[in-house]
Amino acid sequence: MLELTTQDILLGKHASSKEEAIKHIATDLVSKGLVAEGYERGMLAREQQNSTFLGNGIAIPHGTTDTRDLVKQTGVQIHHFANGVDWGDGNTAFLAIGIAATSDEHLGILKQLTHVLSSEGVEDALKKAESAEQVLAVLKGENQQPLLFDESCVTLHFPVSELTSMSAVCAGKLKNANAVNNAFVADLVAKAPTHIGQGLWVTSSAMGVNQTALALVTVEREFYQDGHPVKGLLTVAGKGAEYVEALNNVTHLLANNTLGEVFNASAADAVKLLLEVRQSGLSATFKIKNAHGLHARPGALLVSVAKKFDSQIWVTNVTAEGKQVNAKSLMKVIALGVKQGHELEFVAEGADAEQALDAIGAAISNGLGEG
Structure with missing residues (x-):
């Protein structure tokens, strides 16, 4: 390499x-x-x-x-x-x-x-x-830290009946992981979380953050706060923007009325659901014929085709068992590491989804500008 x-x-x-x-x-x-x-x-x-x-x-x-x-x-x-x-x-x-x-x-x-x-x-x-x-x-990204959110940041079925304690649990998890300090803990527990739907509440702070991170706590028994159900609390320690994609996945789960899967999942599966949500819609799979895979030029052409359509379009490198990414982002498409012979699954959702998949298939068949 x-x-x-x-x-x-x-x-x-x-x-x-x-x-x-x-x-x-x-x-x-x-x-x-x-x-x-x-x-x-x-x-x-x-x-x-x-x-x-x-x-x-x-x-x-x-x-x-x-x-x-x-x-x-x-x-x-x-x-x-x-x-x-x-x-x-x-x-x-x-x-x-x-x-x-x-x-x-x-x-x-x-x-x-x-x-x-x-x-x-x-x-x-x-x-x-x-x-x-x-x-x-x-x-090489030596001075950058990725989003911290793994099983160690998840507390399941916690016996609690008020949100302040849930905030404290999340803050403690992140502090133990050295992602935050005492300033974050103090600021977080003083804030009132916000209900975003289906029993999930969110709270956040940018004070005392060493590394962008998420923490999740779910309750042993559902209770109510301000007329809304409380099933779980998602805490955001925001130093950078690495958490945005996870929040976008939460929005997708809410839109599809499937957020309940997070509350019933294991810690590992809860993390996966929030970080690697599978989008749904019309789908089609195409094989890349380009001798040198999806390097910058064919990758840019593929992205430009996807951007012509209003539908949301995602792509997965099925051959490499990669995660689903936005097909309209050149950075994310290149990051799939697509080589000749790899199969890509495209999922499109929107009024022109069928036309989008047809156009993408035609572009790939024609070699994405490389014959």
């Missing part, structure tokens, strides 16, 4: 445009012996087809399929722009990762990058980086 190293990173780069930046990167790819002369043409052509800006100050310029024969060896050349480069559409790149790939070895890098593209503070950290080691640490 291709791994990023400090040897791939060059600091102190300047460019007046993304075209100039790409030309400099192409020159270094040639000097490094990764590609032959002429690869620059493919990189510029690729940029004209679709922007290679991914987000959080990161762009991944690379060649087209018709210049892949110019690749001598799979590798990368990373340029750091402390002053940034205008990458179009109001986007500024502080890091451009020039990719030369003979097959799908680079998918691992793209998958790795998706974990930092949606995290807070990444762009600012890249902008301020003063060494290759600091840049690499950002790209």
Whole structure:
């Protein structure tokens, strides 16, 4: 698997445009012996087809399929722009990762990058980086912590008849996990939780949070507060935005009147229900034919097709037994790590769901822009 190293990173780069930046990167790819002369043409052509800006100050310029024969060896050349480069559409790149790939070895890098593209503070950290080691640490997410929510954060069938004690239980769980400190505990227990439906109450605090986390407590026996049933309390310790997807899953369970499954589940299943809810709707499964899987270009085309429709669309890499993700998010689609021959299950819900699945199937059949 291709791994990023400090040897791939060059600091102190300047460019007046993304075209100039790409030309400099192409020159270094040639000097490094990764590609032959002429690869620059493919990189510029690729940029004209679709922007290679991914987000959080990161762009991944690379060649087209018709210049892949110019690749001598799979590798990368990373340029750091402390002053940034205008990458179009109001986007500024502080890091451009020039990719030369003979097959799908680079998918691992793209998958790795998706974990930092949606995290807070990444762009600012890249902008301020003063060494290759600091840049690499950002790209590897060494200073980022994922959402904490596992079985240790769940308390089932707790014998209680008032919400304050439930808040205290959740706060204690998160404090024991070092996700929060005493300031969080004090702020949380002083707040009144909110009923969001079907017996689930929610409370949150951003004070004294070391790591974004969730905690869940369910009651031994249902009771009522302010005329609403109390079956469980979900607590949010909000340092970043990593918890948003879990709350979106809660909304889906509420809409489908299936939130009761969480209260009757084991701790492990409750976590899974909140983090990996399976969306329902019309479904279809297609096999990816692209020789190098869903790298940036075919991935972007697939996402652009999905975005043409009003329906909500999700996709699962059935072959890799991955979780269901938003098919309109390039970051999440790339993170599926789709290779040639992998089967993807699409689920669409909405007035134009059938048309959306037909269009996606046609696009995949036609090679997603790669013939």
